[in-house]
Amino acid sequence: MNFEHTDDRRMLADSLNRFISKQYAFEARDRIAKSAHGFSLEIWQQFAELGVIGALFSETDGGLGGAGFDVAVVFEALGRSLVVEPLLGALMVGEAIAAAGNDAQKAVLAAIIDGSTIAAFAHDEPDTHYELARVQTHAQRSGNGWVLDGAKAVVLHGEQADLFVVSARSAGAVDEEAGISLFLVPASAPGLTVRGYRLIDGGRAAELTLDGVLLEADALLGVQGQGHATLERAIGRGVLALCAEALGAMEVAKAATLDYLRTRKQFGLLIGSFQALQHRMADLLLEIEQARSAVINAAAAFEADRLTRERALSAAKVSIGRIGTLVAEESIQLHGGIGMSWELPLAHYAKRLVMIDHQLGDEDHHLQRFIALGKQASE
Incomplete structure (x- = not known):
């Protein structure tokens, strides 16, 4: 199976990453997150104009993509800057309406995609x-x-x-x-x-x-x-989105930690030259690659049969829960005391990674669910 992104997805990722890097610096994000709205209406409208919301929906529903890899590309980019705009709600509500709505109800999708309806x-x-x-x-x-x-x-x-x-x-x-x-x-x-x-x-x-x-x-x-199946599918989309978001956050935490190891000196030496820290960082890099594989597997399985899809989603959430917490802990520890400083962006990434584990089912919940779904598949 070919896991390389299409040209359209690469263009979407490039344009979204450029936009976020210019408009969503950490100071701006912190200000937006603490605002009375909890997000920026201006940024939200710009996401709509860029086609970011539309990328979460199929062409049949008025969007530009809607596949599992489209969701993963968008939310990984969002995770890199801890974006707080309401894309997760748009994704899950949109999936529920697209899956179960009548023609009149599906008309609401256009307003969600253009950003006029939250x-x-x-x-x-x-x-x-x-x-x-x-x-x-x-x-x-x-x-x-x-x-x-x-x-x-x-x-x-x-x-x-x-x-x-x-x-x-x-x-x-x-x-x-x-x-x-x-x-x-x-x-x-x-x-x-x-x-x-x-x-x-x-x-x-x-x-x-x-x-x-x-x-x-x-x-x-x-x-x-008969809403359970629709609930399961909508929440499944949310699980995939959260896993991809966590992957983006992990990549930033990894880069920040590597940069710190390469610049911080102790006893006149760069701490990145210490073998014990090198081993810990190498283990972390391997774990993040495992997390990426889990997200790719979940995105690829999203249009498969129910058991295949749901097992892949739960497996990804288990991996993300464990690895996200590990990345949060190790990144802070490898930064030493400064890692706990609230003024350092890393502390916010660490907190977000830990919280993602608790959204839409934590590691323990999805491990039990993965096992139960496996028993169903073998019957």
């Missing part, structure tokens, strides 16, 4: 522990419409979102795959309360409370009670 994915709940099918938010029929009650946790960019995809249980027990329905919920819906807060690794998220949120019948996304 979309957020609201699935996690306060005590779900990464379990995809564990949904307690309740959806009940009311006339021709629906009433939603429940809560959603850590919804990225929830304060600024115009539209949410919300999972809710319309039938079945709390942890059954059957009975989960998805809904398009506008931010202006009566009964919806959004409480925002800063994230420790940059940007903002929100807690959603749904208290008798009344929706029209056309808010239902897909078939009632």
